[in-house]
Amino acid sequence: MELFYYRDPHLNFGDDLNTYMWKRVLPQEVQDAPNLLLIGIGSILSDEWLARYADTQQTVIVLGTGTSYDRPPRRTEGWHFLAVRGPLTAELIGRPDAAVTDGAILLADTPAARVVDQPGDILFMVHHRSIRNSPWEEIAAAAGMRFVSPQQPVETVLEAFSKAKLVVTEAMHGAIVADTMRIPWVPVIVSPAVDEFKWRDWCLSMGVPYKPTRIPAGHLLDTSHYAAMASVLRDAGLSGHDMLDGKLRRHELEAYFGQRFSPEIKRRLLRPVEPTLFHRVANRGRRMLNLPIHRARAARALAATAHGEVFLSRDAVLQARLDRMREAVGQAHRLAVQYAY
Structure with missing residues (x-):
């Protein structure tokens, strides 16, 4: 699996959560999938960062990512938007069904x-x-x-x-x-x-x-x-x-x-x-x-x-969002098995 996130040369906690969290919460089959690209935690769902992947042959999974600082990516045909940070990102990309919360909520499972x-x-x-x-x-x-x-x-x-x-x-x-x-x-x-x-x-x-x-x-x-x-x-x-x-x-x-x-x-x-x-x-x-x-x-x-x-x-809201994000991880697992091998 290739993990894409913003790498600050001086470190940045929010971005660096990617390296800590995903290896602890993703099934091993997802982590080992050779043809999988995971768009991870951060305000990186933008054309500035992701235009390079418009024609990729990889299976692209968006999991708890947010939009900010630039317009959303214009070419996302075939991408799997399993979860995005919230309803504003979801509305902006035209995928209201993908509104869940930030992927860092999965820290609860570590x-x-x-x-x-x-x-x-x-x-x-x-x-x-x-x-x-x-x-x-x-x-x-x-x-x-x-x-x-x-x-x-x-x-x-x-x-x-x-x-x-x-x-x-x-x-x-x-x-x-x-x-x-x-x-x-x-x-x-x-x-x-x-x-x-x-x-x-x-x-x-x-x-x-x-x-x-x-x-x-x-x-x-x-x-x-x-x-x-x-x-x-x-x-x-x-x-x-x-x-x-x-x-x-x-x-x-x-x-x-x-x-x-x-x-x-x-x-x-x-x-x-x-x-x-x-x-x-x-x-x-x-x-x-x-x-x-x-x-x-x-x-x-x-x-x-x-x-x-x-x-x-509220506790009930946190639990509901966490359950939705766990479901998204399950979807990522199924996609990894279906397409990435």
Whole structure:
């Protein structure tokens, strides 16, 4: 079996779950199938990532994958969409029958899903692209939390989760894993570029709202960078993380993608400001710009999340989605036996 997922050279917890989980939950016949391509966990159901497989002779299986950051793949004839992340992805690709939830829910069928009897830690995880200049470990400690980087090995992160009583997370898979392990979670936003679509897609699949709390950056350079990013989105008429409220029809989602992930917007978000003299000087003096006022402001906002609204899907919903995903694994097994040998 060939497993396709995004491989970040600096590691990323959500993507790297693929290497940990599939070998523990897929039947061996699926893993050994020589002509099988599994599209795994991640926001990779897009033309940018999967156009290369349009004419493949492999049996292509989509299992718990989501769409984001780019339009869905245009040529998928013969692919088997056994499960996608949620109803928004399913609507966008014209396969409402495939709406299940994120594939990471299968972590429930691994030993990692166990939580210690008396967990006591409050964890904080940012999106991997928010690891810039802000000293998040120091800020989390000041807020009474334990910082867990998404750029740590999967086993290290899962060990931290096993001791957690609450997870505050900007990374969506932090929430997905917490929910699967029955740990309450709180969604937050540090960077304006955090994608609303994928969060709402998964939240809808689990019957929970997406109500993120904004956390300011903890460093002057990051504050400046995110302000520039927010300006790019405002100038484009993208008003924030509530644009998808009530937008469930395919043409509405296609319009959103055409606007939110246009090549121009993506380019400007990656480089929202030109390298002015200020930024060139600032890049040489990050320590000087690591100001206490920014760290304290971020720590106060972060600490407040532990006393606000927390989220967790209902046990019955989790069980129903897990059962559907197990059925999809069973379908993958049958396809592997039927076509891949």
